[in-house]
Amino acid sequence: MSEQLPLRGFDSFHAGGGLEDRFGRTHSEKIDLTPFSRGMFIAGLVFCGIRIVMVALAFLGYSTIRQQQADHPLLSGIRWEIVTGIGIVAFGITANVLLLSGNRRGIPLGWCLVAAVVGSVAVGLLQTSIQFSYLPYGSPERVRAWIGLVSVLAIRAGLLAGYAVALRQTSALFDRHSSSSPNE
Numbered sequence: 001m002s003e004q005l006p007l008r009g010f011d012s013f014h015a016g017g018g019l020e021d022r023f024g025r026t027h028s029e030k031i032d033l034t035p036f037s038r039g040m041f042i043a044g045l046v047f048c049g050i051r052i053v054m055v056a057l058a059f060l061g062y063s064t065i066r067q068q069q070a071d072h073p074l075l076s077g078i079r080w081e082i083v084t085g086i087g088i089v090a091f092g093i094t095a096n097v098l099l100l101s102g103n104r105r106g107i108p109l110g111w112c113l114v115a116a117v118v119g120s121v122a123v124g125l126l127q128t129s130i131q132f133s134y135l136p137y138g139s140p141e142r143v144r145a146w147i148g149l150v151s152v153l154a155i156r157a158g159l160l161a162g163y164a165v166a167l168r169q170t171s172a173l174f175d176r177h178s179s180s181s182p183n184e
Helices: 035-068 075-100 106-132 140-180
Strands: 010-014 018-021
Touching: 035 075, 035 140, 075 106, 106 140
Parallel strands: none
Antiparallel strands: 010 018
C-alpha cells in the first residue's frame, strides 16, 4: 500500500471527519453552499469579468478626456471609479473563488467587495450630478437620465442586497459547520 502524502498545511486525513490541521482542528473537505449563495457568487464572478472591461474603458476615457481638457470636472470622479473598479475586481474574484471552493476566508473579502461596490455607486452619483448640470431642466434628455439613474440604482441595490444575504447565509453555514465539528 502506498503512503499518502499530507496536504500542505494539514497533518493527516481522518476518514470520519475530514482534514486535521496542525492544531488538531478538523475541517471537512467541502462546504455545501445554498443554491442561492452559489448563484450569487457565480454571478459575482461574471460581474467582475464585466467590470474588468469597464475599468479598461475608464482608463481609456480618462486619458482621452485629460488630453482634451485637463481640468474637466469628471476627471477626479473617473479616477475614483477606476480605483473602486479595481477593488471590485480584486476583492470580487478572490472572494467568489474562495467562497465557491468552500473557503471561509472569502467572507471578509466578500464584505470588502460590498464596500467597493458602495464606493462605486457613490462615485457614480457624484459623476451623475456633474453630468446633470449640463442638461436643461425639463428637457427630455434630463427625464431619460433620471429614469436611467433610478433604474441602474435599483438594479445595483438589489444585486448588492442579494450578495449581502448570500454572504450572511454562507457565514452562518460556516459557523454551523465549525460548531458541529468534533475537534473544534
